[in-house]
Amino acid sequence: MEKLRDFLRTQADGDLIAWQQQVSAAGSFGMTLSEVEGVILEMGLLPARYQRNRKTISTGQQLRIFRSHVAVIGCGGLGGYIIEELTRLGVGRITAVDPDVFEEHNLNRQLLSSTENLGQSKVEAAYLRAAKLNPAVILYPMKIAFGRLNGLELLQGVDIIVDALDSIPVRLELSEVSTALNVPMVHGAIGGWYGQVATQLPGEETMRKIYNRSIDGKGIEKGLGNPSFTPAVIASLQVAEVCKLILGMGTPLNNRTLHINLLDMEFDEIKY
Amino acid sequence: MNVTLKLFATFRTGRFTVETREYVQGKTVRDVIEELSLPEDDIGATLINGIHVEEECELKDADTLSIFPLVGGG
Numbered sequence: 001m002e003k004l005r006d007f008l009r010t011q012a013d014g015d016l017i018a019w020q021q022q023v024s025a026a027g028s029f030g031m032t033l034s035e036v037e038g039v040i041l042e043m044g045l046l047p048a049r050y051q052r053n054r055k056t057i058s059t060g061q062q063l064r065i066f067r068s069h070v071a072v073i074g075c076g077g078l079g080g081y082i083i084e085e086l087t088r089l090g091v092g093r094i095t096a097v098d099p100d101v102f103e104e105h106n107l108n109r110q111l112l113s114s115t116e117n118l119g120q121s122k123v124e125a126a127y128l129r130a131a132k133l134n135p136a137v138i139l140y141p142m143k144i145a146f147g148r149l150n151g152l153e154l155l156q157g158v159d160i161i162v163d164a165l166d167s168i169p170v171r172l173e174l175s176e177v178s179t180a181l182n183v184p185m186v187h188g189a190i191g192g193w194y195g196q197v198a199t200q201l202p203g204e205e206t207m208r209k210i211y212n213r214s215i216d217g218k219g220i221e222k223g224l225g226n227p228s229f230t231p232a233v234i235a236s237l238q239v240a241e242v243c244k245l246i247l248g249m250g251t252p253l254n255n256r257t258l259h260i261n262l263l264d265m266e267f268d269e270i271k272y
Numbered sequence: 273m274n275v276t277l278k279l280f281a282t283f284r285t286g287r288f289t290v291e292t293r294e295y296v297q298g299k300t301v302r303d304v305i306e307e308l309s310l311p312e313d314d315i316g317a318t319l320i321n322g323i324h325v326e327e328e329c330e331l332k333d334a335d336t337l338s339i340f341p342l343v344g345g346g
Contacts, residue, residue, distance in 0.1 A: 078346045166346035191343045194281040213315055220282050221345030261281055270317055
């Protein structure tokens with residue numbers, strides 16, 4: 001390990017380690033890129049890919065992000081953007097859960113879909129995307145439908161759960177599982193020009209309050225569909241919440257829901 | 273009594289954004305939902321003066337009733 005540290009010290013440009021050197025260190029010392037990233041950050045050095053983070057996210061904070069494990073439930077409209085942003089942010093481990101494959105009607109908004117991967121599983125696409133963007137990130141692809149029964153096992157050990165589901169009853173099951181695991185959950189939902197975001201900390205019942213009237217499990221999205229920009233907006237707000245929760249910074253969006261209306265460009269907060 | 277009604281998202285379509293209406297005492301949130309023909313299945317949050325209320329809740333003079341639709345897509 002000391003030899004690796006010496007190697008990294010000699011290769012550092014200031015405190016930055018170029019990607020090529022990270023790859024070279026992994027090859028020379030028989031380690032994974034993730035393991036090398038951990039050593040770099042623990043030494044107080046910074047993988048050069050994160051240099052534009054550093055005035056917002058310090059190297060110490062980048063290490064906390066690297067050591068975190070975030071689960072994304074649903075890899076469609078919201079999930080695709082969430083996984084993209086978590087991967088670029090440098091979250092060390094991402095569990096991606098979705099049972100579906102890409103279909104043509106996903107192409108208008110789902111970031112991970114393309115004309116080349118129609119028929120491919122969404123979590124496999126997520127895995128390949130993460131490997132391409134940031135191979136130091138470990139993405140666990142789980143091609144399975146999340147539910148109350150498999151939830152505890154599936155999400156054991158994660159630090160934060162991100163709701164990117166498209167079903168209200170399954171969201172409520174996810175909320176139950178997050179409560180049982182004592183893990184915060186960042187909720188997002190979209191429909192047409194509209195969306196909402198909320199963070200539920202352990203012990204809170206925000207999800208039950210939001211959906212206490214739900215009868216058939218769908219909202220306005222059933223009559224509106226979803227255009228390209230709405231999931232991108234809501235997913236980004238969710239990832240900002242995740243980043244804050246990991247770092248213990250700022251004010252989380254808990255005990256309230258932010259409603260976003262992109263048609264009239266209005267943001268309204270509902271408090272509980 | 274006068275009550276201000278605020279509608280959000282799709283509930284505005286063909287209706288209004290904000291409107292003040294005159295009602296007799298005893299008017300409930302549910303009465304307003306029915307009066308505006310808002311689909312029951314689509315109702316998300318109902319708030320009076322920013323606080324969550326049930327549909328049975330009665331309105332008072334100078335109240336503001338906000339009605340949000342349910343959003344569930346991903």
